[in-house]
Amino acid sequence: MMEFMEGSHAVAHSVKHCRPEVIAAYPITPQTHIVEALAEMVANCQLDAEYITVESEFSALSACLGASAAGSRVYSATTSQGLALMFEVCFNCAGMRMPVVMSIVNRAMGAPLSIWNDQQDSISLRDSGWLQFYAEDNQEAADLHYLAYKVAEDRNVLLPAFVCFDGFILSHTYEPVDMLTQEQADSYLPRYTPVQRLDSADPISFGLFASPDYYMEFRYQIDQAVKGAAKKIASAGREFGEMFGRDYSDLVESYRLDDADCAIVAMGSICGTVKDAIDEMRKDGKKVGLLRLRSFRPFPEKEVRSALAGVNRVAVLDKNVSLGTKGAVALEVRDALYGQQVPVLDYIIALGGRDVRKKDIRAVVDMAGQGKGDLFYGLRQELVS
Amino acid sequence: MISLRELRIHGRGGQGSVTAAELIAVAAFAGGVYAQAFPAFGVERRGAPVQAFVRFDNQKVRLRSQVYEPDYIIVQDSTLIRDVNVFQGLKKGGIVIVNTEKALTYPIPEGVKVITIDATSVALKHLGLPITNTTLMGAFAAASGEIAFPALEGAIRQRFPGELAEKNVAAAREAFEFVKGVS
Numbered sequence: 001m002m003e004f005m006e007g008s009h010a011v012a013h014s015v016k017h018c019r020p021e022v023i024a025a026y027p028i029t030p031q032t033h034i035v036e037a038l039a040e041m042v043a044n045c046q047l048d049a050e051y052i053t054v055e056s057e058f059s060a061l062s063a064c065l066g067a068s069a070a071g072s073r074v075y076s077a078t079t080s081q082g083l084a085l086m087f088e089v090c091f092n093c094a095g096m097r098m099p100v101v102m103s104i105v106n107r108a109m110g111a112p113l114s115i116w117n118d119q120q121d122s123i124s125l126r127d128s129g130w131l132q133f134y135a136e137d138n139q140e141a142a143d144l145h146y147l148a149y150k151v152a153e154d155r156n157v158l159l160p161a162f163v164c165f166d167g168f169i170l171s172h173t174y175e176p177v178d179m180l181t182q183e184q185a186d187s188y189l190p191r192y193t194p195v196q197r198l199d200s201a202d203p204i205s206f207g208l209f210a211s212p213d214y215y216m217e218f219r220y221q222i223d224q225a226v227k228g229a230a231k232k233i234a235s236a237g238r239e240f241g242e243m244f245g246r247d248y249s250d251l252v253e254s255y256r257l258d259d260a261d262c263a264i265v266a267m268g269s270i271c272g273t274v275k276d277a278i279d280e281m282r283k284d285g286k287k288v289g290l291l292r293l294r295s296f297r298p299f300p301e302k303e304v305r306s307a308l309a310g311v312n313r314v315a316v317l318d319k320n321v322s323l324g325t326k327g328a329v330a331l332e333v334r335d336a337l338y339g340q341q342v343p344v345l346d347y348i349i350a351l352g353g354r355d356v357r358k359k360d361i362r363a364v365v366d367m368a369g370q371g372k373g374d375l376f377y378g379l380r381q382e383l384v385s
Numbered sequence: 386m387i388s389l390r391e392l393r394i395h396g397r398g399g400q401g402s403v404t405a406a407e408l409i410a411v412a413a414f415a416g417g418v419y420a421q422a423f424p425a426f427g428v429e430r431r432g433a434p435v436q437a438f439v440r441f442d443n444q445k446v447r448l449r450s451q452v453y454e455p456d457y458i459i460v461q462d463s464t465l466i467r468d469v470n471v472f473q474g475l476k477k478g479g480i481v482i483v484n485t486e487k488a489l490t491y492p493i494p495e496g497v498k499v500i501t502i503d504a505t506s507v508a509l510k511h512l513g514l515p516i517t518n519t520t521l522m523g524a525f526a527a528a529s530g531e532i533a534f535p536a537l538e539g540a541i542r543q544r545f546p547g548e549l550a551e552k553n554v555a556a557a558r559e560a561f562e563f564v565k566g567v568s
Contacts, residue, residue, distance in 0.1 A: 004414040006407075030426075116426060137447075168426035169449050174407050175421045176414060272447030353426065357450040 003179050007138040007170040008033030010177040011077075011103055011163075014142040016047045017185035018101075018149050020075035021192075024052040024063035028082040029115050030167035031105040035077055057082040061089040061100070068098035069206050071197030073149065076100065079167055080107035083121045087128075093160040094129025094222055096206040099152035099192075100160040101145065102130075106268065106319075107167040108352040116353020117167040119268060123296075123320040123328045129222045131161035131229055132297040134267040136253075138177050140294075141165040143240065146180070146189050147248050150236040155195050157229045159222070166269040168353070180244065188243055230298045251300035253292040254307050256282065260289030262365055263308050265333050266317040267293045270349075270356055274317070277361035288365055293329065304336040314344045315368040321348045326374060345373025354378065390531065391452045392439040395471045396461035399431040401518030405459070406437035408544060409522055412536040413441050421446040434469050441531055457529050459521050460484060461504075466491050482524050482564075484517050500528050500567065502560055511556035523557030527564035534561050 003010075012034045015023075023042070025035040041047040050067070054060045057078050064074040078086065083104060093100050104122045108114040122132055133148060135141035141163065148161040165171065180188075196204060210218055234249045241247025255275055257263060264274055271292045281288045291307045293300060308314055314337070318327020325331065330346030337344060345368050350356045364377060392409065396402035403424045410422035418441050425436035438452040454474040463485035465471055475481065477496040483489060484504035493499050502524050504517040511520075519541055526532045537557060542550045 004411055004420070169423075172426065173421060173423040174410050175446070176419065269449045273449045276448050355451050357453065358448070 001179060001181070002176050004174060004176050006033065006172065006174050007141055007165065008105075008172070009037055010138050010142040010179065011145065011165070011171075012037035012041070013179055014145040014185075015075055015103070016041050017180055017182055018075070018145055018189055019047075019073065019186075019191065020049050021072040022050045022052065022064065022067035022074045023076065024054055024060045024067070024074070025076045025078065026054055026057045026060045026082060028057070028079055030107060030171045031077045031079045031082070031103065033171065034103060034105070038075075057085040058089060061086040061093065061102070064100050064102075065089055065093050065096070065098055068093070068100050069096065069198050071192075071194040071199075073153075073192040074100050075102070077103035077105065079105045080109055080121045083125065084109065087125070090125055090128045090130060090160075092207060095218065097158040097222075097225070098160055099149070099158055101148045101152055102160065102162055103145070104162045104164040105167045105171045106164050114352040115167075117169050117319075118351045118353070119164065119166075119319040120321070120351070122162050122164045125162070126297060126328060129159060129226060130297065131159055131226065131295070133161065133163050133295055134293065135163065135165040135170065136269060136271045136292065138165075138170055138173065138175055139246070141170055142177055142179065143244075143246055143248065146185060147233070147236055147240060149189055149192075151229055151232045153192055154232045154236075157225055157232050158195065159225050159229060164268070169269045184244065188240065226298050230295075230300070233295060233298075248294070250303070251293070251295035251298065252303045252307060253294060255290040255292065257289030257291060257307060257311070259287055260310070261287040261312045262368055263289050263291055263311040263314050264317060264361070264365070265291045265293065265304075265308075265314060265329060267296060267329060268319065270317060270319065273356055273358060274361050277358040280358060281362060281365060286365065296329070299332050299336075301336045304333055308333075308337060308342065311342060313368050314342055315364050315373065316344060316346050317349050317364065318346055319350050321351070321376075343371065343373075345371070346375075347373060348376040349378065351376075388443045389446070389448075390441045390457070391455045392441075392457040392459065392525070392529075392531075393452045393455040394437045394439075394459045394461065395465050395469060396435055396437075396518075397431075397465065398433045398435050400461045401516055402435050402437040402461060404544070405518035405522055406439050408519075408537070408540040409525060409532060410439050411540040411543070412526070412532040413439070415536040415539055416533055418531070419443065419445055425451060434465055455479065457525065457531075458482070459525055461517050461521060463487075463489070472497070480528050482521060482528055484521060498528075500524065500564055502563060504560060507556050507559050507563075511552045511559070519553040520556040520560045523560035524564045526557075527561045534558070
């Protein structure tokens, strides 16, 4: 049913429908509304879950890790510095193959302190073994949580997953969202049956010491699982589409790319503004299209290569920067296109909440046309020269 | 064909600008319009200038930037006009609703319609508090035609409990009728 609600609340309701058995989280702007709503649902007996209040994000994810090892479906949410504080536990969740699902309400990293949006936080965990999905709007932010559990808990995947959506720009925006009912959610996502779990009657251990004779094989298997998750995303995404009309089987979305000269590549809410800008540029006869990455881990290498096969230039919008080199998305898109002649130009954009308008997208496309890229877009020159 | 319409609300922290944006959008959605409401994301402090935005469209709104060229502007506190260029970007033929008990002495851009209403007095009369958001929502419904009054009433009742809802509806209705009378 179409409901008009805040992004955070849409996500909280989706999470409730997923029936997590343990939730542990620490409030941090702009994620707070989600965990407040969930705490209220638990307190009001609308959600039968153990809500563990903790003193830090490190403990929040540690509690989730332990509860997941004990065989529970678990949930957390965080952002920015909170995610940074979870860094160690993130690697442990992936290494112990715990299907933890966590919402990342994307926010810039300090210092300087910024509560505003970019995607530096989750991007900085790109090497941790977590799946990473990026939502364009609140519908997707809500839906991707069902998909995330379904994929993460699959016995051929068994990996934790981030559902990333832009802080404030989505989390604090009210818009229509088609919410599933609990019955619909249950029919899509059955109760969690762990493959292995901690059980005093049948003791096993997770996360033990691995000597040089064993460590690399563990890492190899995690890598294989991340890559292999694409297959499960395809089937689980298709099933979601068949049941509810919104298909998430593709790791990417192409928008007016078929005859495009210039392709923009981006992730998250900026893609809505990009689509509107593309429609305007198309009216002016400019052949521009968008390739939106919905999944960053697994990275859709093949899809990027095939979607961008016909274009003359690629402009990547990176809401992050790997300081000292380029934006993470551009680096990986360039890698996917290795050996092809098409120039891939990177634009570091919208860091720390700087607003992006349609005219900025047009300016990027013009710059790409002149071969000008690999730069921070829209810098205030008087502050940096 | 351009179907997108945009509203920018200027207020001070504590005046309920974000709630106003939300409830206007709820009312528009109830009327079958696609609406999007969001605040200018700042560090909210009581008294500091704040903004909130609403987009209305007949189709899904994808645009995520802030509102720079609004069709409608609501100014909850006329003292803001000294500090903030509240009229910035207003479209020709646009409508501005200002809460003030005096005639505006500030230069008004050409080709726009300005409606002044003493929303503070209306709010004080009905709520006993100078919180003007619901009053100005009534004025907006009448001036813009974007939302029907019953839908606005519904949004207010859904948000506030019992008697508080009735007081807010009464304030909104007085403003709605006042603006219907002057425009």
